[in-house]
Amino acid sequence: MTALSLALAIPLLGAIGIALAGRRPNLREGVTLATAGLLFATVLRLLDPVLAGERPQLTLFEILPGLSIAFRIEPLGMLFGLVASGLWIVNSVYSIGYMRGNDEQHQTRFYVCFALSLAAALAIAFAANLLTLFLFYEALTLLTYPLVTHAGSDKARAGGRTYLAILMGTSILFLLPAVIYVWHVAGTTDFTAGGILPAGMDSGTLTLLLALFMFGIGKAALMPFHRWLPAAMVAPTPVSALLHAVAVVKAGVFSVVKVIVYVFGLDQLAGATDWLVAISGFTIVAASVVALNADNLKRRLAYSTVSQLSYVILAAAILAPLSIIGAALHIAAHAFGKITLFFAAGAIYTAAHKTEVSQLDGIGRRMPWTMVAFGIGALSMIGLPPAAGFISKWYLISGAMSQEAWAVVVVMLLSTLLSAAYFLPVLWRAFFRPLSAEAQQHCHGEAPLPMLLALTCTAAGTLALFFFPDAPLALARQLLPTP
Amino acid sequence: MNLVEHLPALQVVLPLLSAPLAVLLRHGGIAFAVVTAGAWAAFATAIGLWLQVGEVGVISYHIGSWAPPWGIEYRVDRLASFVLLLVAGTAAIVLPWSRASIEREIPRELHYLYYAMFGLCLAGLLGITITGDAFNIFVFLEISSLATYVLIALGRDRRALTAAYRYLIMGTIGATFYVIGVGFLYLMTGTLNLVDMAERLRDVESSRPVLVALAFITVGVSLKLALFPLHQWLPNAYTYAPSAVTAFLAATATKVSVYVLIRFWFSVFGETLIFERLPLPEILLLLSLAAMFAASFIAIFQDNLKRLFAYSSVGQIGYITLGMSFDSVSGLTAAIVHLFNHGIAKAAIFLLIGGLVLGLAKPGGAPPAPTFDRLAGLARRMPLTCFGIVIAGLSLIGVPGTAGFISKWYLILAAMEAGQFWLVGAILLSSLLAIAYVWRFVEVAYFRPAPEAAGRQEASLGLLLPAWLLVIATLWFGLDTSFSVGSAAEAARFLVKVGG
Numbered sequence: 002m003t004a005l006s007l008a009l010a011i012p013l014l015g016a017i018g019i020a021l022a023g024r025r026p027n028l029r030e031g032v033t034l035a036t037a038g039l040l041f042a043t044v045l046r047l048l049d050p051v052l053a054g055e056r057p058q059l060t061l062f063e064i065l066p067g068l069s070i071a072f073r074i075e076p077l078g079m080l081f082g083l084v085a086s087g088l089w090i091v092n093s094v095y096s097i098g099y100m101r102g103n104d105e106q107h108q109t110r111f112y113v114c115f116a117l118s119l120a121a122a123l124a125i126a127f128a129a130n131l132l133t134l135f136l137f138y139e140a141l142t143l144l145t146y147p148l149v150t151h152a153g154s155d156k157a158r159a160g161g162r163t164y165l166a167i168l169m170g171t172s173i174l175f176l177l178p179a180v181i182y183v184w185h186v187a188g189t190t191d192f193t194a195g196g197i198l199p200a201g202m203d204s205g206t207l208t209l210l211l212a213l214f215m216f217g218i219g220k221a222a223l224m225p226f227h228r229w230l231p232a233a234m235v236a237p238t239p240v241s242a243l244l245h246a247v248a249v250v251k252a253g254v255f256s257v258v259k260v261i262v263y264v265f266g267l268d269q270l271a272g273a274t275d276w277l278v279a280i281s282g283f284t285i286v287a288a289s290v291v292a293l294n295a296d297n298l299k300r301r302l303a304y305s306t307v308s309q310l311s312y313v314i315l316a317a318a319i320l321a322p323l324s325i326i327g328a329a330l331h332i333a334a335h336a337f338g339k340i341t342l343f344f345a346a347g348a349i350y351t352a353a354h355k356t357e358v359s360q361l362d363g364i365g366r367r368m369p370w371t372m373v374a375f376g377i378g379a380l381s382m383i384g385l386p387p388a389a390g391f392i393s394k395w396y397l398i399s400g401a402m403s404q405e406a407w408a409v410v411v412v413m414l415l416s417t418l419l420s421a422a423y424f425l426p427v428l429w430r431a432f433f434r435p436l437s438a439e440a441q442q443h444c445h446g447e448a449p450l451p452m453l454l455a456l457t458c459t460a461a462g463t464l465a466l467f468f469f470p471d472a473p474l475a476l477a478r479q480l481l482p483t484p
Numbered sequence: 485m486n487l488v489e490h491l492p493a494l495q496v497v498l499p500l501l502s503a504p505l506a507v508l509l510r511h512g513g514i515a516f517a518v519v520t521a522g523a524w525a526a527f528a529t530a531i532g533l534w535l536q537v538g539e540v541g542v543i544s545y546h547i548g549s550w551a552p553p554w555g556i557e558y559r560v561d562r563l564a565s566f567v568l569l570l571v572a573g574t575a576a577i578v579l580p581w582s583r584a585s586i587e588r589e590i591p592r593e594l595h596y597l598y599y600a601m602f603g604l605c606l607a608g609l610l611g612i613t614i615t616g617d618a619f620n621i622f623v624f625l626e627i628s629s630l631a632t633y634v635l636i637a638l639g640r641d642r643r644a645l646t647a648a649y650r651y652l653i654m655g656t657i658g659a660t661f662y663v664i665g666v667g668f669l670y671l672m673t674g675t676l677n678l679v680d681m682a683e684r685l686r687d688v689e690s691s692r693p694v695l696v697a698l699a700f701i702t703v704g705v706s707l708k709l710a711l712f713p714l715h716q717w718l719p720n721a722y723t724y725a726p727s728a729v730t731a732f733l734a735a736t737a738t739k740v741s742v743y744v745l746i747r748f749w750f751s752v753f754g755e756t757l758i759f760e761r762l763p764l765p766e767i768l769l770l771l772s773l774a775a776m777f778a779a780s781f782i783a784i785f786q787d788n789l790k791r792l793f794a795y796s797s798v799g800q801i802g803y804i805t806l807g808m809s810f811d812s813v814s815g816l817t818a819a820i821v822h823l824f825n826h827g828i829a830k831a832a833i834f835l836l837i838g839g840l841v842l843g844l845a846k847p848g849g850a851p852p853a854p855t856f857d858r859l860a861g862l863a864r865r866m867p868l869t870c871f872g873i874v875i876a877g878l879s880l881i882g883v884p885g886t887a888g889f890i891s892k893w894y895l896i897l898a899a900m901e902a903g904q905f906w907l908v909g910a911i912l913l914s915s916l917l918a919i920a921y922v923w924r925f926v927e928v929a930y931f932r933p934a935p936e937a938a939g940r941q942e943a944s945l946g947l948l949l950p951a952w953l954l955v956i957a958t959l960w961f962g963l964d965t966s967f968s969v970g971s972a973a974e975a976a977r978f979l980v981k982v983g984g
Contacts, residue, residue, distance in 0.1 A: 136884040
């Protein structure tokens with residue numbers, strides 16, 4: 002078996018293993034960890050060949066005449082696959098602490114759905130054509146639905162309803178016709194460097210098609226179709242952390258970049274993306290403003306994610322080579338930073354049962370590790386050195402300057418200020434305000450060790466990505482046609 | 485005697501013989517065995533015919549060796565063999581399932597009647613599909629319809645009687661209209677053989693009697709296929725009929741009627757008349773859209789799960805007729821493949837609901853109606869049943885990976901080829917309605933707390949296995965479409981080429 006088919010099969014087999022081991026929690030979690038570790042090792046084995054220019058392929062079967070379920074690893078998918086599978090290991094460690102610490106129900110279902118979601122995410126990362134991408138895109142929505150509604154409460158059901166309605170609504174209404182239209186005019190849906198659309202399409206059709214794709218990929222949370230993301234925060238925190246900061250949302254922006262680079266092609270789109278720049282710029286600023294006023298910590302993080310996702314869309318929409326590199330890097334950088342922040346939020350909830358920002362006075366003294374990690378994640382979000390977010394933002398702004406898109410530069414700077422404005426007060430409260438009287442009576446320390454371990458790892462990863470960005474950078478550079 | 489040569493006759497004769505045998509033997513168990521054997525034999529025959537068509541193209545079989553156009557001809561082309569497979573296959577799966585179900589739904593002394601009627605209904609539907617003779621279609625139509633009225637009336641609920649009576653009235657009007665139409669055609673062409681008729685019609689195409697015949701046949705058949713707004717009989721019939729009957733009818737009866745309409749429109753009257761001279765496609769398009777939206781919308785607000793999916797059927801038939809209205813290979817492919825895909829998904833759903841109501845029944849009691857308040861939290865009690873309904877429901881929505889997606893793909897492609905982009909939007913919007921009604925079930929079954937704490941109490945294996953076979957088929961034909969799309973596209977190319 003090739004490494005590619007192994008990478009797709011391992012999480013599936015893992016899910017079966019988890020289901021079988023359902024009655025014995027320790028064995029079950031062992032299977033999860035082993036699967037995650039094995040998966041990452043397999044994906045990592047693919048890195049060197051891909052960097053060397055190989056493009057491993059796998060064609061499963063023809064679903065319609067001329068249209069196959071097929072996989073092909075290219076640099077961007079490699080990057081996304083590495084991030085998703087790598088963080089799954091850390092997240093599994095964290096999940097064990099969280100799910101046990103909070104005595105959650107239906108843990109077997111939780112781990113099974115998690116493994117299946119990862120399988121779908123990897124299938125999206127490695128998809129060779131639009132149909133395969135669409136198939137697993139929808140599968141990911143459906144597989145994460147039981148995770149979002151895990152609590153089974155009325156609130157969870159309502160959140161799940163919004164989640165499903167927006168994600169499936171946009172994908173059926175906009176993405177599906179876009180895919181079929183591409184097939185209709187191009188006769189293929191294979192991702193090809195330089196795009197596959199026939200030359201000389203008129204700009205009106207091109208703009209409309211691009212709009213269908215951009216709004217159809219609801220997972221990228223472009224406004225006004227972003228509301229599913231805050232709604233999904235009813236899920237247990239590990240779900241919010243890996244899926245709604247990494248796998249699902251990154252599947253969205255990944256698809257956006259993939260469509261722009263491999264379906265349209267940068268040259269074809271020249272001049273047709275101004276509206277997209279405007280909308281993603283608006284999303285960046287508007288979501289930051291909402292985050293500023295959100296008292297619920299997870300909600301604040303969710304809106305921060307909405308804002309950060311649009312960085313990637315914006316970067317792709319500028320169509321500058323440097324900004325495309327920035328987009329790819331940001332997929333990785335944001336993943337590490339945001340998962341750290343969610344891990345911290347979940348740790349606070351587990352140890353101190355606090356969910357609101359206003360309750361966090363003085364918590365830094367009780368949970369120093371957690372809050373320091375939170376600080377590192379926040380630095381990355383703001384885009385300050387020495388965190389990973391700085392590098393991607395650097396490329397992004399350079400790209401915007403190279404196109405002389407000064408409005409974009411202004412948006413980036415504004416959003417930097419806004420991110421600082423909604424993250425720094427959290428840290429200030431945690432470290433410099435005295436503990437509230439009520440909190441003083443309730444004694445608690447740090448969260449359980451597995452959670453602490455996980456958030457330390459990802460915080461370290463956020464820093465490491467700043468000092469050693471070589472591998473993601475090399476992958477991102479390969480996205481561009483060699484001069 | 486070479487058996488293979490006589491497959492077309494055996495296709496109808498075997499199930500037809502099983503019915504009187506069942507009546508003569510008058511014993512539930514034996515009747516079950518005889519009719520099931522008949523259905524399985526029919527299924528095997530259908531497979532044989534399908535393969536044979538692949539080798540020789542069109543099979544023409546002369547009943548009693550009387551050459552057409554004087555004798556009755558059985559004519560099997562790709563489309564007919566595809567529909568035969570669907571009908572016989574559904575019967576072969578539903579019949580074994582129904583044994584456990586009718587045990588609780590129908591008084592024991594009537595069991596033999598149920599099987600006899602099932603056999604007759606099956607023989608009638610197969611006959612309609614296979615025959616190449618206009619009047620013979622009428623005969624089989626009446627055989628299957630009369631059997632259907634009885635089958636529906638066997639339902640436990642007293643309202644089954646009014647539902648059957650209503651269907652009897654509407655069905656008889658439909659059949660009468662059909663036979664009046666055939667009368668006019670005979671008047672103008674002097675033949676009842678469809679192929680012969682098609683040739684002779686070329687000369688008298690635009691004469692008034694031919695147009696009248698077309699009107700009568702179209703309206704008559706539309707009644708039987710439940711084209712909106714002629715669907716009034718369907719929701720009650722599906723709701724109150726015994727579960728197995730609902731499942732069988734939903735997958736076959738309306739589909740065979742669609743087949744008859746396709747046959748008359750494309751093979752007999754011809755595309756020029758239908759699509760170029762008359763505003764029929766526009767009318768069909770509008771009615772299809774009305775079905776897709778109105779019926780799906782009504783479905784969302786139903787309180788009885790069987791009725792909900794009955795209205796969904798009316799809506800889904802809208803997709804099939806919409807595909808017909810394009811007069812293109814893609815459109816007709818969409819129609820034919822959806823006829824199949826929707827058939828298996830709906831049969832799966834109704835079988836699973838059948839298992840579900842049996843699970844709801846008190847020990848020894850009759851199964852109650854599957855209203856939503858009874859379904860609360862049922863997923864915990866019957867996880868496999870509920871999960872199966874969800875998967876088949878995804879096919880109704882058209883989620884990729886399920887058979888429904890394939891139909892939708894071709895339907896949208898056909899709309900794009902025709903340059904009708906507003907229709908693309910309409911098709912997609914209407915599938916959002918499907919999400920709404922399927923998810924109503926999901927939320928009630930999975931999220932609403934069960935009234936009383938009950939342990940896991942799954943339907944028996946005999947009920948689950950056939951239903952899940954169909955569920956797996958909806959997934960299979962969503963991924964490997966070489967059989968379904970292959971057959972449908974071949975049939976569509978043949979039909980569209982013949983007329984144009």
